[in-house]
Amino acid sequence: MFQKILIANRGEIALRVLRAAKELGIQTVAVHSTADADAMHVRLADESVCIGPPPSRDSYLNIHQIVAACEITGADAVHPGYGFLSENAKFADILAAHNITFIGPSGDHIRIMGDKIEAKRTAKRLGIPVVPGSEGAVSDEKEAKRIAAEIGYPVIIKASAGGGGRGMKVALTEADLEIALATARSEAGAAFGDDAVYIEKYLQKPRHIEVQIFGDGAGKGVHLGERDCSLQRRHQKVWEEANSPALNAEERSRIGDICANAVANLGYSGAGTIEFLYENGEFYFIEMNTRLQVEHTITEAITGIDLVHEQIRVASGGGLSVTQNDIRFHGHAIECRINAEDPRTFVPSPGTITHFHTPGGLGIRVDSGVYSGYRIPPYYDSLIGKLIVHGRNRVECMMRLRRALDEFVVDGIKTTLPLFRELVGNPDIANGDYDIHWLEKHLAKGE
Ligand code: ADP
Numbered sequence: 001m002f003q004k005i006l007i008a009n010r011g012e013i014a015l016r017v018l019r020a021a022k023e024l025g026i027q028t029v030a031v032h033s034t035a036d037a038d039a040m041h042v043r044l045a046d047e048s049v050c051i052g053p054p055p056s057r058d059s060y061l062n063i064h065q066i067v068a069a070c071e072i073t074g075a076d077a078v079h080p081g082y083g084f085l086s087e088n089a090k091f092a093d094i095l096a097a098h099n100i101t102f103i104g105p106s107g108d109h110i111r112i113m114g115d116k117i118e119a120k121r122t123a124k125r126l127g128i129p130v131v132p133g134s135e136g137a138v139s140d141e142k143e144a145k146r147i148a149a150e151i152g153y154p155v156i157i158k159a160s161a162g163g164g165g166r167g168m169k170v171a172l173t174e175a176d177l178e179i180a181l182a183t184a185r186s187e188a189g190a191a192f193g194d195d196a197v198y199i200e201k202y203l204q205k206p207r208h209i210e211v212q213i214f215g216d217g218a219g220k221g222v223h224l225g226e227r228d229c230s231l232q233r234r235h236q237k238v239w240e241e242a243n244s245p246a247l248n249a250e251e252r253s254r255i256g257d258i259c260a261n262a263v264a265n266l267g268y269s270g271a272g273t274i275e276f277l278y279e280n281g282e283f284y285f286i287e288m289n290t291r292l293q294v295e296h297t298i299t300e301a302i303t304g305i306d307l308v309h310e311q312i313r314v315a316s317g318g319g320l321s322v323t324q325n326d327i328r329f330h331g332h333a334i335e336c337r338i339n340a341e342d343p344r345t346f347v348p349s350p351g352t353i354t355h356f357h358t359p360g361g362l363g364i365r366v367d368s369g370v371y372s373g374y375r376i377p378p379y380y381d382s383l384i385g386k387l388i389v390h391g392r393n394r395v396e397c398m399m400r401l402r403r404a405l406d407e408f409v410v411d412g413i414k415t416t417l418p419l420f421r422e423l424v425g426n427p428d429i430a431n432g433d434y435d436i437h438w439l440e441k442h443l444a445k446g447e
Contacts, residue, residue: 001316002026002077002101007041008066009081012369012385013294014041017079020308029073031066033059035377040369047073054379060084063091070100077101077315079308083381086291087114103315105215105270105290113272113288117160117198123285126262128274131284133200144181145174147199154202157181159188159195165235166191170202203284205435206277208232209244211259212299212307216314217269222324223256224299224307231423231439233346238416238439239423240335242298245394245432246278255283260324271296271311277436294337294386297367301333301390332394334401336420338368338410339382343419344443350378354412359404363390363397376413384415394432398424 004027007017014030018041021028030045035054042048049069052059059065061084070078078095080086080103092107104110113119117136124130132151137160138144148155148171157180159167167188169180181197189195212224228244229237243252259274271292276283296307305327310320340349352375358366368385370376376384389404391397402424408417423429428438 001318002312004029004046004073004075005077005079005103005312006031006066006070006073006075007045007079007081008060008085009079009083010036010039010041010060010369010380011383012367013081013083013292014039015044015369016367017081017308018044020306020312021079023306024309024312026312029069029075031060031069033379035379038374040371040374049073054377056084056380063088063094066091067094067098067100070095070098075100077103077312079103079311080291082291082294087289089114101315103270103311105268105272109266109268110290113290115160116158116162116287117196119288120198120285122266123262123274123288126265128258128262128285129276129283131200131203131277131286134198136198137196138181138199141178141181144177144199148174148177151199151201154204155199156202157184157197157199159184159192159197161188161192161194161196163192167197203277203279205437206230206279206284207244207246207434208237208275208436209247209255209278209283210273210275210293211256212293212296213259213263213268213272213274214307214310214314214320215263215266215268215270215272216319217267218319219264219267220320220323221260221262221264221268222320222322222327223260224303224305224327225252225256225329227295227298229295230434230436231429232436233439233443237295238337239420240295240298241394241432242302242333243329244278251281270314271307294383295335297365297386297388298333298335301365301388302329302331303327304330331390331392332397333388333390334397335389336387336401336405337383337416338385338387338408338420339416340376340384340413341382341416342414343416344446346416348378348382349414350376350382351413352376353384353410355409356411357407357409358385359387359407361400361404363400364388364404365390384410387420398430 006029051065089107089110169184171180231239365388
């Protein structure tokens with residue numbers, strides 16, 4: 001087991017990882033920018049190192065500073081959290097070259113899944129269902145037209161190097177294809193320095209359903225069920241549920257087994273998420289995230305398994321603590337992402353939190369790094385906390401969520417709490433009847 005883990009992140013996820021390390025009796029090192037000197041993860045860690053000025057590229061993304069912080073403190077492993085360097089293959093390789101363990105998959109696996117064309121090709125080879133479309137990059141308009149005619153309109157053009165929803169364009173008919181192809185290509189070139197694009201069928205009313213997997217790096221793989229993250233705004237998840245209100249037990253174990261076998265065959269090591277669009281009973285792979293996700297907490301709620309413990313165990317060579325047969329699903333869990341943002345316009349609202357009071361009671365978990373008097377710096381993403389609610393079934397979970405939202409107080413800044421109070425009372429949400437466009441349509445109605 002590791003002696004000392006450096007946590008290359010900030011905010012609630014740094015705290016989340018720190019807690020898991022402490023429970024395992026491992027020393028912790030926090031790193032922070034000058035803007036985060038008084039952050040909770042710095043206060044609670046055994047040691048801390050300042051790694052640079054506020055902008056992420058000079059601190060949380062500064063590989064040299066982070067490696068230096070490992071050397072100074074004698075950390076033998078790094079947990080990257082999510083975001084920042086968590087899916088940076090070069091970072092994983094550099095740590096390996098310094099004999100520091102990256103708590104995550106190999107640089108090569110990160111690289112495969114970071115290239116969408118390569119990821120899709122690999123998924124298909126491993127028996128994962130994919131969206132019908134081009135085999136690889138499309139070279140010209142003629143080829144694009146031929147493929148689109150084959151799969152049928154509407155189609156979507158996507159950037160191979162894509163991320164954050166950029167470089168994607170929909171063509172409803174052949175008349176739109178030329179412009180969609182050209183704009184997707186130029187956006188991709190500008191945003192990622194790589195203008196390779198591919199084409200796939202555009203699904204019109206899908207849900208976003210993702211499967212949590214774990215590989216032990218030695219040919220074993222398990223799945224921990226799915227999460228439904230269909231409630232999104234601008235491709236950003238807002239509210240997540242486990243299990244999905246749309247799946248039955250047979251569909252759950254079918255897609256789960258496909259994913260578990262795929263990661264086993266890949267020789268994948270650590271936590272990962274295989275993301276799908278789901279429509280009319282079919283799953284379509286869109287991407288794989290090779291890291292812990294923000295919404296991992298709802299999987300923890302329904303399985304009782306600490307995913308960060310498992311990540312640390314696997315990375316240290318101790319293997320997984322569970323087999324597929326040990327994994328059972330209990331009840332229902334929902335996560336609300338509380339952002340420091342205007343609940344209607346989503347404009348960030350940094351500033352000082354004058355009063356912070358979190359709900360409590362059975363089935364309630366709040367993961368947050370903020371406190372009364374905390375000043376939210378304007379440099380980073382606006383997630384200030386996650387409310388995770390667990391109940392024996394979805395109805396109980398929703399009742400408890402409504403109560404917890406009533407108790408939650410964040411004064412001094414705007415937050416997305418009012419949006420969740422609205423959603424928890426909405427009949428479509430109560431019925432689990434929503435797709436990936438539901439939230440944006442709801443917001444557009446201005447209800
Ligand atoms: P990114 O990495 O940029 O987030 P993804 O491939 O994960 O790109 O897709 C992001 C979102 O774009 C999906 O959650 C979905 O809303 C939409 N999308 C992607 N591919 C399709 C498709 N074939 N049909 C319909 N919507 C799609």
